[in-house]
Amino acid sequence: MVSVCSTCKGLQKHLRALDGGILDTEQLAWVKTTLPSLRRSTNRGCRACALLLQGILLHHDRFAAVDEESITVTAESFNTPDTQDHLSVEVRWQGHAAASCNGDDEHEHEHDHDEGYPDLKLEFFTDKDGQSPFSAIGCGRPISQNPLQDSGLGTAKDLIKGCLARHSKCRHAQPTTLPRRVLDVLLDDGSKGVRLHETAWDMDEHRYEFGEYLTLSHCWGSGKSVPTTTIKSLASHRKIIPWSALPKTFQDAVMLTKALGFRFLWIDSLCILQDDADEKLEASVHMDKIFANSFLTIAATSAADSNGGLFPAKTQPFKIQATDSKGSLYKIYVREQPSHHSFKAPFGEQAHMNDWELPFNSSPEVSAHAPLLKRAWAYSERLLSPRVLHFTNSEMLLECREAYQCECGRINNSTFDSRATDSVKQEFARIIADGEDHGGVTNGYNNNRIDSVAYQLAAASLDDAARDITRRREEAIHLWSYIVTEYTSRDLTYDNDRLVAIIGIANALSNSLKSGYVAGQWTFNILNLLWHPSDGARCRRSKSTPNNIPTWSWASIEGSPICFDNSSAMDLACKAAFPSERGRHQAWSPVSGDTMELTAAMATEVTFREDGDNEYSLVKNGVSVEFKPDILPPNGSDMIKTGEELICIFVSMTFRSSIIGLVLKRSQRDSESYCRVGRLECYECLQDDREDESEDAEALFQHWFPEVEDMTQLDNGPVRTFVVV
Incomplete structure (x- = not known):
């Protein structure tokens, strides 16, 4: 009878079969133990x-500072058709208790391990000849060491060929035009230099x-070592x-x-005149074309500067x-599996994109190993390019x-x-391609009454459209x-670029949204407000000049990722209008904005109250709700004093049974x-004389708006209009 190591089955497939293992599955489990138990098995003489x-x-x-008992x-x-023949070893020590084995290796296979991504994932493998004492x-x-060498260059070309062969969305449907300036890297004088073309x-x-x-x-870093083209050096x-x-x-x-x-x-610092503000803005407006028309974007993802x-x-x-x-020697290689940086999340693939934890992956490890992925400009460039290497x-x-x-x-x-x-x-x-496919469809027919027989015959198809x-x-x-949430979680060297660096993405989505766009806001959608x-503790209100960024725009807040609420179970008859759209079909003001007019059926004066350290509430008729200002604690132009009167506007009720609205203060200017x-997002309200008994958010309607008798008639009732700057 062959003695089989109970910890690892000798890492031999024939011994695993003798031990009752099944070999025709996609994944073959070999070890499920603790680090101390692995030491004990080693001491008993198991070579594997x-x-x-x-x-x-x-x-x-x-894991030097970790108690080994918790590891x-x-x-x-793996038995897979793509020849992934390495042994994958996962080591965990965070977020779960140590397995309790009491030194009994017989029960180690029963340990429950954390199903999340391991703290350390290693690959044990051989070189090309595949010779190994363990089957x-x-x-x-x-993995290539230098992409300019034959093997590395061949790998890069294979990756690109795979994309071109299989992906229709990644191919250019028509010949592409060059940007205004590009670098010619093939000089006829044989020098290594380049020429601005x-x-x-x-x-x-x-x-x-x-x-x-x-x-x-690329990351500019401090910018001191980045060569630039200026009017003088052109x-x-x-x-x-x-x-x-x-x-x-x-x-x-x-x-x-x-x-x-x-x-x-094309390299930004050399192909755009860096001391010409108008040209820089023009290039930013057309950034979607520059990167979308590029065959390939080369990304210096792990370089902190040029x-x-x-x-x-x-x-x-x-x-x-x-x-x-028999004592014969073999070489086994061990490396940490590539982490894929922020392209992978800390949660499982079963999560739908709408339920992702945002930002997607902004761990310190990502910042350290992939600094380019933490830059806002690079995020736009990455989305706009057909492919990024x-x-x-x-x-x-x-x-x-x-x-x-x-x-x-x-x-x-x-x-x-x-x-x-x-x-x-x-x-x-996908959404851009969908918008381009339907580029000729508009909803203008809704603005005119058409009584013709042809309209009646076409009504069904128009409704479908x-x-x-x-x-x-x-x-x-x-x-x-x-x-926007991902973009605002990334860094910008200049605050003035906050709206500029996202213009290309807005341009690309405009066919699908078919809406005016002012200072980061699509004018058709009030929920986006x-x-x-x-x-809020990390936030400051933008003082961007010369651009005017209004307080209603997400771009007016800097220092923190911006999140949104886009689903509504009930519309509370609040409408937004942009004076810049009057007399024209749509507004397009991507880097600045002016006033917005909010017309609301449910708007009321409330009193601001400070309840503790960064704890605030809004009060009316003896009923209060929790409130988190944009800036914590409120300061500067956002300063609010206890007892100050504010305006609270209810906008919608969510599927979470909460009421969401906007809170305004009178402008100082x-x-x-x-x-x-x-x-404001209200889940419950409190009567100040009965603080131990909370009521659901819906109770706030009758406490703050007792005059509203029928919620279904809000559109037909009185409204108030507020000019928001």
């Missing part, structure tokens, strides 16, 4: 457990010349930009552009000497309009990584809200206008 223990301890710095270990291999450990996926303008076609080009997405840059003047990231991008077979590269280079050094796998039963400190990763691909081959495969994958770029591409527009608008506005900062100071 010794290998696992050594590989884990090579990463001891990750659990699992290991599994559970096979070949690993190679100003593209020809076709007067008849109103476009620049056709051509393919790449774009670079003439010399047309002749040549010396190689020595280019920082490492730019040099790597130029070499990669050449290696991939392209002539033109000197970091495009190809960071990768951590080399550890090599372990292993022996078989990310260069990280663990691997290359291609993100496109339909999928992800990576060198390790696991990002899109739930067998290897069960976490949800960030699909906002794919959803963004209206429903289709409504559906696409709802999908697009939900996506916009998600994007019910934004709120996730952390104009007594006839108001400023937003916060959003």
